[in-house]
Amino acid sequence: MRNVAIIVQTINGVVRMEHLRENIKPIEQPSSLPNIGRLGIQSKSFVAIIGTIIVVLLAGEGIAALIYKQIDFADSYTTYRNPYYRRGWVEYTRPLPKPPNTRRIIILSNSQGFLEEVLDGSLTYAAQLEQLLNEQLPDTPTEVLNWSISGARSPELVLLAARAGAHDPDLVLLVNYLGNFSERTREISFYISDANRLGYMPEVRQYLPEAFIELHQINDPLAWLQANTYLGRLTNYLELPRYKSWSWDYTDRVLRQLDNSRHSNRWNDRADEQLRFIYQALSNSTGAAPPPLMIVHMPLNEASFRPNAWEKLQTFIPGVEAVFEGVDHVSIYDAHDLFTPERFWGWAHIRPDAHREFAEWLLPRVLDSLGESSSMTTSSLAS
Amino acid sequence: MIFNSPEFGIFALIVFPVYAVLRGKPLRFWLVVMSYIFYGWANPWYILLLLGSTVLDFNIGKRMSRTDDARRRKMLLAMSLIGNLGALGIFKYSGFVIRSINDIAATIGVAFPVEPPDILLPIGISFYTFQTLSYTIDIYRGQLEPTDSFSAFALYVAFFPQLVAGPIERATHLLHQLEEKQPTTTDDLITGITRVLWGLTKKIVFADYLGIYVATVYDGGASNLDYLLATYAFAFQIYLDFSGYSDIAIGLARIMGIDLRENFLWPYLSRNISEFWQRWHISLSTWLRDYLYIPLGGSRKGSARTAANVVIVMFLGGLWHGADLKFAIWGLWLGLALGVYHIYALIFKKKFNLDDSLRWRDVIGIFITLQTVMISWVFFRADSTTRAFNILENFVTRDLRNWTRLRALNEEEALLVVVLMVITFGLHIFHRLQQGRAFLKWRHPVLVGAFWGGLILFMFMFHAPTGERFIYFQF
Numbered sequence: 001m002r003n004v005a006i007i008v009q010t011i012n013g014v015v016r017m018e019h020l021r022e023n024i025k026p027i028e029q030p031s032s033l034p035n036i037g038r039l040g041i042q043s044k045s046f047v048a049i050i051g052t053i054i055v056v057l058l059a060g061e062g063i064a065a066l067i068y069k070q071i072d073f074a075d076s077y078t079t080y081r082n083p084y085y086r087r088g089w090v091e092y093t094r095p096l097p098k099p100p101n102t103r104r105i106i107i108l109s110n111s112q113g114f115l116e117e118v119l120d121g122s123l124t125y126a127a128q129l130e131q132l133l134n135e136q137l138p139d140t141p142t143e144v145l146n147w148s149i150s151g152a153r154s155p156e157l158v159l160l161a162a163r164a165g166a167h168d169p170d171l172v173l174l175v176n177y178l179g180n181f182s183e184r185t186r187e188i189s190f191y192i193s194d195a196n197r198l199g200y201m202p203e204v205r206q207y208l209p210e211a212f213i214e215l216h217q218i219n220d221p222l223a224w225l226q227a228n229t230y231l232g233r234l235t236n237y238l239e240l241p242r243y244k245s246w247s248w249d250y251t252d253r254v255l256r257q258l259d260n261s262r263h264s265n266r267w268n269d270r271a272d273e274q275l276r277f278i279y280q281a282l283s284n285s286t287g288a289a290p291p292p293l294m295i296v297h298m299p300l301n302e303a304s305f306r307p308n309a310w311e312k313l314q315t316f317i318p319g320v321e322a323v324f325e326g327v328d329h330v331s332i333y334d335a336h337d338l339f340t341p342e343r344f345w346g347w348a349h350i351r352p353d354a355h356r357e358f359a360e361w362l363l364p365r366v367l368d369s370l371g372e373s374s375s376m377t378t379s380s381l382a383s
Numbered sequence: 384m385i386f387n388s389p390e391f392g393i394f395a396l397i398v399f400p401v402y403a404v405l406r407g408k409p410l411r412f413w414l415v416v417m418s419y420i421f422y423g424w425a426n427p428w429y430i431l432l433l434l435g436s437t438v439l440d441f442n443i444g445k446r447m448s449r450t451d452d453a454r455r456r457k458m459l460l461a462m463s464l465i466g467n468l469g470a471l472g473i474f475k476y477s478g479f480v481i482r483s484i485n486d487i488a489a490t491i492g493v494a495f496p497v498e499p500p501d502i503l504l505p506i507g508i509s510f511y512t513f514q515t516l517s518y519t520i521d522i523y524r525g526q527l528e529p530t531d532s533f534s535a536f537a538l539y540v541a542f543f544p545q546l547v548a549g550p551i552e553r554a555t556h557l558l559h560q561l562e563e564k565q566p567t568t569t570d571d572l573i574t575g576i577t578r579v580l581w582g583l584t585k586k587i588v589f590a591d592y593l594g595i596y597v598a599t600v601y602d603g604g605a606s607n608l609d610y611l612l613a614t615y616a617f618a619f620q621i622y623l624d625f626s627g628y629s630d631i632a633i634g635l636a637r638i639m640g641i642d643l644r645e646n647f648l649w650p651y652l653s654r655n656i657s658e659f660w661q662r663w664h665i666s667l668s669t670w671l672r673d674y675l676y677i678p679l680g681g682s683r684k685g686s687a688r689t690a691a692n693v694v695i696v697m698f699l700g701g702l703w704h705g706a707d708l709k710f711a712i713w714g715l716w717l718g719l720a721l722g723v724y725h726i727y728a729l730i731f732k733k734k735f736n737l738d739d740s741l742r743w744r745d746v747i748g749i750f751i752t753l754q755t756v757m758i759s760w761v762f763f764r765a766d767s768t769t770r771a772f773n774i775l776e777n778f779v780t781r782d783l784r785n786w787t788r789l790r791a792l793n794e795e796e797a798l799l800v801v802v803l804m805v806i807t808f809g810l811h812i813f814h815r816l817q818q819g820r821a822f823l824k825w826r827h828p829v830l831v832g833a834f835w836g837g838l839i840l841f842m843f844m845f846h847a848p849t850g851e852r853f854i855y856f857q858f
Contacts, residue, residue, distance in 0.1 A: 045569070045828040052832025053839065060840045221389070225843070235844045 064230035071237065076145040080121030081114055086150055086193040087236060089159075090201065090227065093147065095166040103142040105129075105366065106164050108157050108278075109175040112298050113148030115355060117345055123352040124148070128359035129366065136363070137372065145169075149193045154181045154274035155216050156195040161278045162207040163198055165285025171369055172282055173362070175296045177336065177348075178316045181271035187217040194236055200227035207284035212277045271316075275323045279330070292329045292369045295320050299338040299358060304347035331369055335361060384424040385853065386631045387587055394421060395635075398543075402639060410564060411534040414639075418543040422507070429505040432470060437540045439466045440515045444522050444529035444536075456523055463519040471512045474505055479706030507547035509703055513670055515540050518554040520674055527554055535562045544635035548628050548853055550646040550666035560641050567640040573831055575637030580838040582630025589803055590623035591847030596792060596800050601764055605791035606784075610774050612792065614757055616800045617764045619807045622650065625664070628853045649815045651808065654748035656720045656755055657728070658735060667703070671696050686729045690722035697721060704763075709771055713762040720755045741815060 073091035074083045082092045098104060107113055107126045115124045122128075126146035133142040145167065147160050157174070164172055188196040198204040199218040213219070226232030283290045297316050305313065317334045324330040338361060343354040350358065384391050398417050405413055423430040443463045447456050478499040488495035518539070521527035530536050539558045545551075567575075593616045600613035629646035636643045646665050653659035660668045676696045682689040694715065701714015727733065758775070765771035777785070789797055 048828035049832040049835070052829045053836035056833055056836025057840060060836075060844075231840070231844055238844075 061229055061231050064234045068230045068234050068237070076147060077143055080124055080127040081146045081148060085116075089149075089193060089195040090197050090233065090236075093160065093163045093167075093198070095168075098168045099141070101140060103133075103137075103140055103171075103370065104167055104169045105133075105142060105144045105171045105173060106160075106167060106169045107144060107146050107148060107173045107175060108152075108160050108164075109146075109148040109173075109298070110152040110177075110180055111148070111150040112349055113146060113175055114150045115148075115349070115352070116150055117349060118352055121146075123355055125355040125359040125362065128356050129362055132359055132363050133366070136367070149195060151192055152176075152180055153191050154271070154278070155186075155188060155212075156191050156193050158208070158212055158274065158277040158281050159195045159198040159204065162204045162281035162285050164282055165207060165287065166203065169286070169291050171292050171294060171366065173294045173296060173366070174278065175298050177298050177300060178271065178313050178319075179348075181274050185215055185270065187220075189220060189223060197223070197227040197236070200224045202228075204285075207281050209277055209280045209284075212281070215273075271319060272323055275320060279324070279327075290329065292331065294365065294369050295324070295330065295332045296362070296365075297334045297336045298348075299343075299350055299354070300336050301339075301341050301344040301347055302337065303341035304344075331365070333365055384421050386628070387583060387853075390424065399638065406564075408532075408534060411532070411538050411561065414543070415534055415537045415541060418538065418541040418546060421543040422541060422546055425506065426503070432474075432505055432508070433511065433541055434537075436467055436470065436511065436515050437537050439463065440519050440540075441530075441533055441536045443519050445531075447519065447522050448529045460519060460523045463516065467512045467516050471508055474502055474508055476702075476706045478502065510549050510551055511540055511546060513551050513667075513703075514553075517551075517670065517674065518558075521554055527558075530554075530558055530562060532562055542636070542641075544632040545643055548625070548632070549664075550629055550632065550644045551670050552643060552666070556644060557641070565640050567638065571637050571640050575634045575639075576835065577831075578630050578634030578637060580634075580835055580842075582627040582632075582634060584838055584842050585623045585627030585630065586853070587842060587846040589807060590620050590627060593617070593620040593623070593800065593803055595847060596796050597764065599796070600791045601766070603791050606788055607778055607786045609789055609791040610777070611786075612789075612797060612800055614761055614764070614774075615804060618651070618753075618757055618760050619804050621760070621763070622647070623807060624853055649811045651753055651756075651811055652741065652749055652815045653752050654735060654741075654745045655728075655733075656717065656724050656752055659752055659756060660717075660721065667700065671700050675699065682725070686726055689729075690725050693721045693725055694718035707768075709762045709765060709768045712768060712771070713759050716759050716762065717756070 073088070073094075075094060075096065076082070076092055077096055079092075082088055084092065107129075109126075113124060113126060115121070124146055126144050126148065130142060130144035133144070149156055149160075157176070157180070161172070188199050196218075199208065199213070199216070200220075200223050205213070205218070208218070226235065279293065282293060297320075300313060302310055314336065316336070317332060320332050324332065335358070338358065339350055339354050344350055384394060394417070398414075401413055402410065419430050419433070422433060440463055443459050447459045450456060450459075481497050481499040485495050485497070485499075518527070518529075518536075522529050530539075535558060538561050539552070539554060542552075542557070542561070597613045597617045597620055600609045601617075605613070626647040633643045633645070644666050648662040648665065650659055650663035653662050676692055679692045679695065680688055681692065695718070697714045697718025698711060699714070701710045701712070701717070704710040704713070761774050762768065762771045765774060792800070
């Protein structure tokens, strides 16, 4: 056999081309087999190669499916927050049938709701709220699903809102602040949590506003494959988390943006658009009778912000009110100054005891949105 | 346009089918047009620069061949040098020079009211400038006959597989292949595609993953242990990134039946620094040798002059990489190491052959060479010269705790970095030991398909979450 093209040698860059040229002569093709143009390969060989590649890929997909189905993924019903940190949003938010006479509340929030500083997720205000609701209304079990993404940006919240409908929620809580609404528009792959995979899943994508899909360029074929194949999902599961290189970069960017005097005291125009997207995605996914949407300005640490940034942050509530003016089932609450600076761990993360207190603050408002009356007051709970 | 982008996938799907049906001049014309589209994708104006360089050197080459008048030939060569290096100087070095003058003026308290120009560096300018210069210099030296075919020369300057980051080709090697294009053989096609897939794997799996952790350390605060790990990781990242690019370039050309020069031959198994430069970025190091080192006198004028020549060439080689003091120091450090080695080799009459088998006693040489190169990578990767010196200073002055704990990376990340480096170094050793021997002779379509399918699967599953540009695109 005269053909000594050596695949692995070639890989290594081992082959001196002079050596190859000496040893490789053009192959004389049998005339009965047509070549593909000037690319010197027989059609039969070409078909065999392509066929084998397809078989290998399908076999890989089959093996990945077998492995993937053996993995016991955590879900938002049995855990207090996404155990995969910023990953795993496809698995964590997969819907389970709603038991009869049960209420569901979904919380869309950021790192404050995630409470990354402690390992025990039952200390999050979402878990505390679930406990309080079940104590308050023992005849109507309530499931509070904590969909808080550390480092969340508004496009990720839109995707989660589109996912929410499949869970048949009775209430959706959006607990955020202006910093989650970036003024820059980026393609969806930019956002660090893999909530962006939801955008490629047909069951979620169908509820996304067209303008949102276009704005964030949710049209990458490779990302589609990763979201819709077992190989892609398994890859995501196997990927090592990167803890160190995201959060504070993000914070710095937000603070720089807030400090920029050109933007001070001005409502972020992109926030208007993104809030509408969240609302549209939620309404689309929940059908004719959308659940109440409760928007809460999250507690913030005043000591962490410069005066003009602090002032700008307070435009969040008026801005939200302007967007949802005249919309019945949207209620808006302001908790930005609920806690003094010593109740915070850093610039915006409240401590576990403050989580409890925040849950108590939320309780009567949640009951009100659910059409229930609270038998306990916040102060009595606190005492 | 970059190789690891969806746009390039579409580009390739257009280029190759048309390539398969064209011949002769139309084929060259097609490849020139597509190469220009490839180059001008980000900024079409830079095509004018490429075209200008092509027209200049094509005409100078022709005129030079028509005259025996040494003075006129020299003048024509000077025109080519001024034209090409002038463009390179304006686009790449003018800002650096003005900033340096400003700094010096500020130091001595003199006002220098010139602002550095805000010019975006045209991608690949350092590569194609050297390539087109070698054409006129070879004609001047009488080593090459100029081509009569403008389309062949335009393709030689702009050939898209190697336009942006090499290998830097020589007209003596590439031009005649473009003039008399041979059909692609089955071997060309299989070898070419395999090499493209392997280059992509090196880039998007290994190099990009290492890049994430290198950036985590170098762009933030870190301990000595972090920096040590990240510097080694960067050494492998830049090797995998650049040799991956070269593999893709060589593979793409091979699919078209064109043979490009090798650019890397397991450099981290070099037994001395001189051997390293025969195995690392070979197309640049041989260019510098042929067009700078030898004209300076090479090794013909005594040991002191040889060492000085080496230092000068490496210093300029460093500046070729970027208009920044850190690259100059990078080149200077390696130049000094080369100079010292040359003197050592002369004194102890040390000679080596590139093809010699490795022996156990070579481990010491390999280790010393690796550490010498490692120090140079600190300058290459750090944001600035000051930062590079700080990192090196910390290596010496910081207490023991800084060597025993990780700060920027967590243990999982550090373990992954080590595993990736061990795999890369293992492949290095394996390939080096296999030098010149075929260990897989099969070419059965099913086996080829299985191998390609496996590589595609591997890339799909294990590609790094963030796609990075090739490092050498900035030069």
